[in-house]
Amino acid sequence: MIRFEVTVKAAGGLHARPAALLVNIAAKSQSQVTVTRSLDEKQADGKSILGILTLGAGRGEQLIITVEGPDEEQVAHALQELFEQPEES
Template sequence: MIRFTVEVTVSGGLHARPASVLVNLLNGYRSTAKMIYNNKQANGKSILSVMALGVKTGDELTFEIDGEDEKQAVADVRALFERNFAI
């Protein structure tokens, strides 16, 4: 399992579009993806679960990714946040 934290810099936080991009990315991996924010946990592969966290711009978000392809999943999630969700 790999645990890491990112700062959310996308305007408006993890609203529908960026949440959808993130969930679609994570669903491309076999690894599980847990997101932790404000003592709440979400399944990173569920759009409703991710949006229910209510993550806003400037918030820190922790991921726990676990599985056979976790290293690539972590690299791709970090890259997504670094490029501010630009596709």
């Protein structure tokens, strides 16, 4: 199991586009991906676009991502890279 924290950098928070990118990475994997909003510990399945959107994570919020499964290292790396991309304006 790999667990790491990221910061939402997108200007509109974790809205449709960044959420879709996250779900796309998670859905292609064999691992279970869980996204937890640090503020209130609300959790969502990383493979569910609706679940990710209902987190309502705004810009600057911290998320904890947990990846567990046979390809967890690759998936965790891809998700970390996604959140390290420069801020959107």
